[in-house]
Amino acid sequence: MCGIVGCMLKDNRKAAPVLLDCAEKLEYRGYDSVGLATYDEKIHVKKDEGYIESVDEALDLADMPGNYGIAHVRWASVGKPSKRNSHPHLDEEETVAVVHNGTISNYTILKNKLIGEGHKFISQTDTEVISHLMEKFMDEGLNLEHALRKTIELLDGSYAVVAISSREPNKIVATRKDSPLVLGEKNESYYLASDIPAMIKYTNDIIELNKGEIVVITNEKMEIHDENDNIIERKPVTIDWTPEMVEKNDYEHYMLKEIYDQPEAVRRTLSQKDKIRKILEDIGDIEKICIVACGTSYHAALSGKYIIESEARIPTNVVLASEFSHSLNIMDEKTLLIGMSQSGETADTIKALNSVEGPIKMAIVNVEISEMTKIVDYTILTKAGPELSVAATKTYTAQVTVMYMIAAILGDNEELLNKLNKVPEYIDDILENRKTIKSMAKTYLYANELFYIGKGFSYPTALEAALKMKEISYIHAEAYASGELKHGPLALIDNNMPVITIIPPGKDHNLTLNSLEEVKARNSRIVTVCSEDDDLVQDKSEECILINPYVDEILAPLVYIVALQLLAYYITIEKKHNPDRPRNLAKTLTV
Structure with a gap:
């Protein structure tokens, strides 16, 4: 789930600020560490464990020479988060720099063989074998592209790899298998990244790279080569996203x-x-x-x-x-x-x-x-x-x-x-009443656990609401079909267990109300998401999030969830956590 970036810029513009900007747009893929490598007479590397802003404050990542380079944000899968394990990884002669997204399943065998041949490793990662293999094959006389080709023939697992070498200046090579990598070009500058948001500020004309293909980028052109070294002509696809969409x-x-x-x-x-x-x-x-x-x-x-x-x-x-x-x-x-x-x-x-x-x-x-x-x-x-x-x-x-x-x-x-x-209008109503939800968040900071219940159309909503709460606030939240409470979960209910009940108008309303009554009888604190004209439910609840009465149980999954997303968000803010960076998690699970 790591994020990788590369660029080759025209007119000798510095690549590091662009690489840093692109990496920031990929931080959802991993925030255990960040690193950049650029080239100007030699390979320059800055990297460390931590969030981008903290590493940048310490190292000034944008202040690196060279008009091309590579960058990486890491979600640790092989080797704990550390400076040594952060990318880019170099060979021991520091002639090849590599960033990688994926998992090399046979890296231990490859690493032991390379160590036997005299190679010295400094990290615990699977990625470092790639830079050493490429160094080895370039020592044997292969160029950068063919060294990458021969390297991936030995790799088992998934990968997207981008590499540069001081032996072949002004060149970037990259390939992929089962991990994403997209390409872009505008005004004779070239870009590649794990995901489109990284480069949308610079181009929205995106070219796909297929499994086994290698892209070779120089300061003059970008070529895609198939497994037989044939050049592939591929037209870009224009993506209807704008730079504003990837800004806060x-x-x-x-x-x-x-x-x-x-x-x-x-x-x-x-x-x-x-x-x-x-x-x-x-x-x-x-x-x-x-x-x-x-x-x-x-x-x-x-x-x-x-x-x-x-x-x-x-x-x-x-x-x-x-x-x-x-x-x-x-x-x-x-x-x-x-x-x-x-x-x-x-x-x-x-x-x-x-x-x-x-x-x-x-x-x-x-x-x-x-x-x-x-x-x-x-x-x-x-x-x-x-x-x-x-x-x-x-x-x-x-x-x-x-x-x-x-x-x-x-x-x-x-x-x-x-x-x-009408759904967008109903969602707008909830967003306009966000202050009510924000004020509720302070009440539930004490909760170590939460129950969500819903019936029928509202049961999947309860599941999703519980997931949002647990993944960003770290409160243990569980969801149940309301009729299942009496089949076991009711044993957990006491006055320390808030129960959030999703109860829109419709045929399941009264059955859900029965479950609410069962919970209330066990002294739980009742929070409901219900229709604003549902006086009966409001009378039985300590807290209510009120929804437009025209939203019935069929439309409720599209609307009620927004209120519960906001509740999870505001509780997370009150707990001083960053909802964009939940611990141990990353987006886009490609391994």
């Missing part, structure tokens, strides 16, 4: 900005309606749907199951992508297999999609150039725009919006499609 603007954190982006994210995603209708018409009759996803996307998929089975009457199974191989997945040409992922690069979801033959395959992703789009028959874009906070917010509501459009179109429910157009 006046918001304290990316997470808060992205919560506020949700009305527009839903509007943009709803603009895909005609495209989705055309795709579903092309697919034809479907007898069964299976959705594979992880984390937040899994919860969006569960919302999809409820709405599809309710409105389209098509049996829908939702499977955690990491557990897909353990399921009896009997699928044929009448089955629609959907992979859902914000990045389109989630390793477990890609593996699940690749593991079966027969069904029609669809990807629901937020990134147009991504691995999942290459392995499916159809792709639907969520149009949420770039999301830089580790905790997903707007991509979740965009995914649920897509699920609702699929259900409405398959179920020929134009009324539901029309009702979806």
Whole structure:
């Protein structure tokens, strides 16, 4: 989940400020360490453990010579966070510098062999074997590109690698396998990065690099070579993102900005309606749907199951992508297999999609150039725009919006499609009342644990709300279908356990109210998210977040979650944690 960057700039402009700026846009991929390498007569390296701003304050990362270089932000997977383990990694002669995203599974064997040949290692990482192998093969007479080619022939695992060498100045080489890497060019300057947000300030014309290809960048050109050294001509794809989308603007954190982006994210995603209708018409009759996803996307998929089975009457199974191989997945040409992922690069979801033959395959992703789009028959874009906070917010509501459009179109429910157009307005109402939610946050700082309960359409919302709370505030939060409380979890309820109840108007309202009464009888503090005209629920609650009464239980998953995202955010702020950098986590799980 690390982030890697490279650039070759025209007119001898300094690369370090650009590399640093790009790395900052990838910090959601890892913030254990940061490092840069540039070239000017020799390879210059600055790196250390810690957040970018603290390392930059100590080392002045932008003050490095040279018009080209590479950079890295790390999420530690092999070797603990430390200066020695931070990238870039060099060979012992300091002639090759490498940054890497991925995991080399056979690095111990390679490392021991290199040590036997006299190579000296200074880090605990798998990446350092790459720089030593490239040095070895260049010593044997290979150029930088072919040294990289011969190196990757020995590697097992996943990787995106970018390298420079003092033996071949004015050149960057890079390759990938099962880890993302995209390219860009503008005004004869060249860029490469793990993800599009890193370079969107400099170009939105993006070129994909496929597995096994090597890109060679000089100060004159950028060439993509296939495995046989043939030059590949590939046109760029223009991405409709703007530089403003990857800036915080006046918001304290990316997470808060992205919560506020949700009305527009839903509007943009709803603009895909005609495209989705055309795709579903092309697919034809479907007898069964299976959705594979992880984390937040899994919860969006569960919302999809409820709405599809309710409105389209098509049996829908939702499977955690990491557990897909353990399921009896009997699928044929009448089955629609959907992979859902914000990045389109989630390793477990890609593996699940690749593991079966027969069904029609669809990807629901937020990134147009991504691995999942290459392995499916159809792709639907969520149009949420770039999301830089580790905790997903707007991509979740965009995914649920897509699920609702699929259900409405398959179920020929134009009324539901029309009702979806009001969702951005309902979300705006919640955002305007954020002060009420912010004031509530102070009340729950004492909580070590929280319960969330919901029924029917609101159960996946409870799951997602609990995930948001635990991943950024570090409060142990669990979610249950409200009817399941009496089957065990009720034993945990006492006056120290707040219970957040999601209870919109609809057919499940009274059953959820019964569960609320059971919890109240055990002296729990009751917090409800309910309709503003629901006096009965308000009377039984210590705290209420009130929602527009026109939001019924069917629309509730798209609206109520926003209030709960805000609650998690403000509790996190009160606890003095950074919601953009939850401990031990990173975005885009490619390993």
